[in-house]
Amino acid sequence: MIGTQNGDGMYAFQDILMKLKQYWGERGCIVQEPYDLEVGAGTMCPETFLRVLGPEPYRVAYIQPSRRPADGRYGENPNRLYKHWQLQVILKPSPDDIQEQYLESLQAIGIDLRKHDIKFEEDNWESPTLGAWGIGWQVMLDGLEITQFTYFQQCGGLDLEVVPVELTYGMERLAAFLQNKSSVYEIEWAPGVTYGDVRLADELQFSVYNFELADIPTLWKLFDLHEGECRRLLDAWPGYPDKRRFPLLAAYDHVLKCSHLFNLLDSRGAISVTERVAVIGRVRKLAVGVAEAWLEQKRAEATA
Amino acid sequence: MRRLPFLLEVGVEEIPDRMIPSALEDLRSSFERLAAEQGLADGLLVRTDATPRRLVLQVENLPERQADREEWVLGPPRSAAFQEGRPTPAAEGFARKMGVAVSDLIVRETPRGEYVACRRSIPGRPAREILSELLPGLILGIHFPKTMYWPGKGGPRFIRPIRWLVALLGDQVVPFEIAGVRTGNISRGHRLLGSASIPVTPADYAEQLRRNYVLVAADERRRKIEQDIVRLLEGTGLRLRPDPALLTTLVYLTEYPTAILGSFDAEFLTLPEEVLVTVMRHHQKYFSLEDAQGRLAPYFIAVLNTDGDPEGLVRQGHERVLRARFNDARFFWEVDQHRKLEDRVPMLAQVTYQARLGTYLDKARRMARLGRRLALLLKTDPAPVERAALLAKCDLTTEMVKEFTELQGIMGGLYARRQGEPEEVWRAIYEHYRPESMDDPIPSTLTGCLVALADKLDALQGCFRLGLVPSGSRDPFALRRAAQGVVRILVEGNLALPLRRLIARDAALVEFFEDRLRYYFREVRGFRYDEVNAVLAAGWDDLTDLESRLTALRQVRPTENFEPLAVSFKRIKNILRQAGILAASSEARAVREEILEAGPERELWQAFQRLRRQVARRRRRKQYREALEAIASLRPAVDRFFDKVLVNAPDPAIRENRLNMLSRLLQEFSSIADFSEIVTTQEEN
Numbered sequence: 001m002i003g004t005q006n007g008d009g010m011y012a013f014q015d016i017l018m019k020l021k022q023y024w025g026e027r028g029c030i031v032q033e034p035y036d037l038e039v040g041a042g043t044m045c046p047e048t049f050l051r052v053l054g055p056e057p058y059r060v061a062y063i064q065p066s067r068r069p070a071d072g073r074y075g076e077n078p079n080r081l082y083k084h085w086q087l088q089v090i091l092k093p094s095p096d097d098i099q100e101q102y103l104e105s106l107q108a109i110g111i112d113l114r115k116h117d118i119k120f121e122e123d124n125w126e127s128p129t130l131g132a133w134g135i136g137w138q139v140m141l142d143g144l145e146i147t148q149f150t151y152f153q154q155c156g157g158l159d160l161e162v163v164p165v166e167l168t169y170g171m172e173r174l175a176a177f178l179q180n181k182s183s184v185y186e187i188e189w190a191p192g193v194t195y196g197d198v199r200l201a202d203e204l205q206f207s208v209y210n211f212e213l214a215d216i217p218t219l220w221k222l223f224d225l226h227e228g229e230c231r232r233l234l235d236a237w238p239g240y241p242d243k244r245r246f247p248l249l250a251a252y253d254h255v256l257k258c259s260h261l262f263n264l265l266d267s268r269g270a271i272s273v274t275e276r277v278a279v280i281g282r283v284r285k286l287a288v289g290v291a292e293a294w295l296e297q298k299r300a301e302a303t304a
Numbered sequence: 305m306r307r308l309p310f311l312l313e314v315g316v317e318e319i320p321d322r323m324i325p326s327a328l329e330d331l332r333s334s335f336e337r338l339a340a341e342q343g344l345a346d347g348l349l350v351r352t353d354a355t356p357r358r359l360v361l362q363v364e365n366l367p368e369r370q371a372d373r374e375e376w377v378l379g380p381p382r383s384a385a386f387q388e389g390r391p392t393p394a395a396e397g398f399a400r401k402m403g404v405a406v407s408d409l410i411v412r413e414t415p416r417g418e419y420v421a422c423r424r425s426i427p428g429r430p431a432r433e434i435l436s437e438l439l440p441g442l443i444l445g446i447h448f449p450k451t452m453y454w455p456g457k458g459g460p461r462f463i464r465p466i467r468w469l470v471a472l473l474g475d476q477v478v479p480f481e482i483a484g485v486r487t488g489n490i491s492r493g494h495r496l497l498g499s500a501s502i503p504v505t506p507a508d509y510a511e512q513l514r515r516n517y518v519l520v521a522a523d524e525r526r527r528k529i530e531q532d533i534v535r536l537l538e539g540t541g542l543r544l545r546p547d548p549a550l551l552t553t554l555v556y557l558t559e560y561p562t563a564i565l566g567s568f569d570a571e572f573l574t575l576p577e578e579v580l581v582t583v584m585r586h587h588q589k590y591f592s593l594e595d596a597q598g599r600l601a602p603y604f605i606a607v608l609n610t611d612g613d614p615e616g617l618v619r620q621g622h623e624r625v626l627r628a629r630f631n632d633a634r635f636f637w638e639v640d641q642h643r644k645l646e647d648r649v650p651m652l653a654q655v656t657y658q659a660r661l662g663t664y665l666d667k668a669r670r671m672a673r674l675g676r677r678l679a680l681l682l683k684t685d686p687a688p689v690e691r692a693a694l695l696a697k698c699d700l701t702t703e704m705v706k707e708f709t710e711l712q713g714i715m716g717g718l719y720a721r722r723q724g725e726p727e728e729v730w731r732a733i734y735e736h737y738r739p740e741s742m743d744d745p746i747p748s749t750l751t752g753c754l755v756a757l758a759d760k761l762d763a764l765q766g767c768f769r770l771g772l773v774p775s776g777s778r779d780p781f782a783l784r785r786a787a788q789g790v791v792r793i794l795v796e797g798n799l800a801l802p803l804r805r806l807i808a809r810d811a812a813l814v815e816f817f818e819d820r821l822r823y824y825f826r827e828v829r830g831f832r833y834d835e836v837n838a839v840l841a842a843g844w845d846d847l848t849d850l851e852s853r854l855t856a857l858r859q860v861r862p863t864e865n866f867e868p869l870a871v872s873f874k875r876i877k878n879i880l881r882q883a884g885i886l887a888a889s890s891e892a893r894a895v896r897e898e899i900l901e902a903g904p905e906r907e908l909w910q911a912f913q914r915l916r917r918q919v920a921r922r923r924r925r926k927q928y929r930e931a932l933e934a935i936a937s938l939r940p941a942v943d944r945f946f947d948k949v950l951v952n953a954p955d956p957a958i959r960e961n962r963l964n965m966l967s968r969l970l971q972e973f974s975s976i977a978d979f980s981e982i983v984t985t986q987e988e989n
Binding site: 077078079080094099103113115116117119120122124134135141151153159163177180 | 317318320321322356450452453454455456457464465467495496497557558588606608609610613615617618620621622624625626627628631632635654656659
């Protein structure tokens with residue numbers, strides 16, 4: 001059995017992660033590991049962004065550390081983090097009883113729903129850089145937002161053929177709730193080890209880098225390089241003979257790099273208002289390009 | 305006819321609370337329309353209800369079937385049906401088809417000639433059959449602002465996925481299907497407290513749901529919340545700060561509401577009350593409480609969607625969330641003090657207002673210029689208006705407003721106060737978004753009104769210049785609200801400013817304002833539409849003047865001479881139009897007194913001359929009522945003129961002179977209200 005409750009009957013952070021992965025694994029999800037690039041949200045990983053396209057069913061769950069440079073607070077704010085852990089679940093197509101399955105997952109990590117207040121409050125999700133949006137709720141547990149629950153409608157600017165549901169659990173919030181901690185840094189990660197022990201230096205140093213020391217011209221140069229490389233690949237796509245071999249996944253990695261560099265530049269205050277929309281547009285164009293090509297590739301594979 | 309109770313329950317995943325009331329209205333009216341079209345509407349009692357997970361429509365007495373009807377079916381022409389008085393095979397075939405004897409056929413006269421016909425009775429269709437055919441379209445036709453598809457592309461669209469359907473006429477299921485969900489008699493209870501499978505009948509529906517922790521009537525949930533709150537506050541010395549909008553939100557966020565009382569650390573009371581209340585209301589959906597002196601108390605009411613909190617776990621959870629939120633707010637409040645508002649003005653260059661309208665720095669400068677101009681027009685000191693206008697948007701750069709956007713304006717005002725700005729300035733900043741709705745007050749000071757006007761007029765002029773004009777329900781820049789705000793501030797603040805001259809460069813904007821003016825004076829102030837039209841047609845600029853003219857018109861309207869004179873003015877207008885003379889033309893047409901005929905014509909001219917001076921004097925003094933009364937007193941002279949004098953005289957010189965006189969009269973006496981716009985009782989009948 002995964003996870004042992006400590007003396008207070010509470011699960012450690014790592015146990016909660018494992019329990020949820022196990023729960024969704026038992027419901028037909030491939031349990032993936034985090035994607036090995038910087039992303040702002042689990043949605044951006046190819047396991048979500050690309051897999052939701054096209055008609056093929058897919059089920060996957062993974063923990064994704066998500067980086068949002070502008071949200072860093074030098075480790076001083078008890079609730080705000082530069083990098084936080086999301087549990088991302090994609091079920092495509094969405095099962096009819098998905099809300100019930102979701103609520104059961106909360107029971108699986110020790111929340112007795114009979115003793116708590118759960119509400120599904122309207123919250124539609126949108127990512128302009130990914131050309132993606134969906135309809136759904138934020139799930140409120142005793143007034144605390146613990147999950148973003150979204151039925152995807154569009155991704156990479158394309159209407160989705162089959163509607164997937166995306167569940168994004170905010171793991172630090174859930175853990176703080178379960179362990180009754182008022183600061184994320186006090187969360188017990190493993191017996192005797194706190195979240196602060198594991199991550200505080202991370203939060204402090206990346207806040208300093210993101211807000212103070214990141215070199216703006218270098219970031220811009222990197223942005224241009226990644227954009228250029230992605231563009232080069234997308235330009236080569238139409239003429240490439242064996243579609244199945246074409247490295248669209250590599251092209252997409254460069255999209256993710258661009259998105260992260262954009263976030264860094266933004267937290268550095270380096271993107272003026274007039275530029276902002278234009279830069280988002282540049283990343284979006286790449287994302288849409290990869291999404292369209294990916295669908296063509298899938299069709300090429302199917303007819304091969 | 306037999307009547308049956310009908311129950312429709314559309315089981316949906318949580319519908320956004322704000323959309324439920326209008327969806328219910330839509331459901332009810334489409335059902336009533338359907339019933340009327342199908343001849344099932346007679347004496348119908350329809351009620352609708354909803355929780356977040358279900359839209360419900362119940363009818364006590366739906367006719368079981370349509371009434372039978374009779375109609376004529378035409379057969380062959382008489383000439384083809386009978387030859388020499390004997391039926392032909394055509395007649396026999398028709399009779400056979402209709403199932404009657406040839407001798408039962410009747411000859412009928414039609415516009416196309418005589419035809420053989422047969423009377424046929426059409427049995428009414430059963431309601432169950434009709435409903436099963438039409439309900440899917442009716443349900444999917446309920447209007448929601450933003451819909452989704454859920455099984456896949458091309459599938460039905462609704463606000464959220466439909467998960468179950470109950471449709472019962474009497475004890476029979478009305479069969480249909482939407483997106484793979486079939487109707488039945490099985491409802492579902494509260495997600496956590498009730499059964500997921502409850503057989504219901506139209507008669508026991510509400511009761512069955514109640515047993516499963518669903519109060520299906522919104523009123524009942526509202527009452528329960530209110531009673532819970534009363535019980536919680538008994539003996540505490542605390543009072544609820546009523547918030548009807550929040551109450552409605554909570555009514556539609558819950559199936560079984562229970563209120564609880566929570567508290568927060570009194571040390572947070574050092575933060576501005578506006579901040580605390582906003583966090584509680586907008587972010588946590590809590591009611592605020594106050595002590596006997598009306599001061600905010602360190603307590604709150606939360607409404608749960610469950611039957612209680614015996615161990616206090618939910619309360620503790622809410623308290624912890626609130627503490628974190630308040631800690632954030634305190635952090636923002638302190639950090640924001642590090643930089644004064646005036647030092648934030650240059651930072652506005654980093655905040656876009658609208659791509660083509662520049663940044664908020666550009667906007668602040670425009671507001672300051674416009675505010676100054678308005679102050680000078682009213683002969684008041686422009687300095688505080690300019691100062692407040694320049695600082696008004698600076699709070700957009702504060703951490704607090706970035707986090708709690710509802711506090712824009714208010715935070716600016718609070719920071720300005722703390723940073724020593726005079727009351728006139730900080731209050732103007734604080735209130736410059738007002739009025740945010742029809743019920744919201746306008747800014748309480750003149751400076752505040754002028755800053756608010758500058759803000760709104762700038763938005764309107766800028767957006768209209770770029771063609772960003774509201775259309776239908778699309779109004780992304782809230783320009784209707786802005787224009788309505790301008791109207792209310794000018795009228796209710798009694799500010800004699802030349803609105804029309806300020807916006808005259810943009811014809812579309814002038815027209816847009818005319819629509820707002822019509823709406824405001826009719827719907828909000830209760831003037832009749834033709835009164836508003838009459839006054840607008842006479843020209844408008846200063847809205848306080850427009851209001852005075854309207855009030856005078858309303859007062860004079862019931863007097864005996866008024867409506868008959870309005871009829872005569874309409875007649876004059878028609879005569880002039882037929883003669884090719886523009887009634888609105890401002891050019892004064894010369895009247896040759898020497899060729900006026902003695903009697904009614906000359907008398908009318910004399911009466912006009914006498915009244916003209918009087919009316920002009922009254923009008924100058926804005927004594928509109930007296931002016932209108934004076935105009936109305938012209939009626940007998942006008943009546944006699946039309947009785948005795950032929951305008952279209954054979955002599956062209958005399959005719960032209962008469963037309964000129966009428967044109968002068970119309971022109972002179974239409975500058976307060978254009979009487980010809982008045983719809984008289986005669987016309988209405």
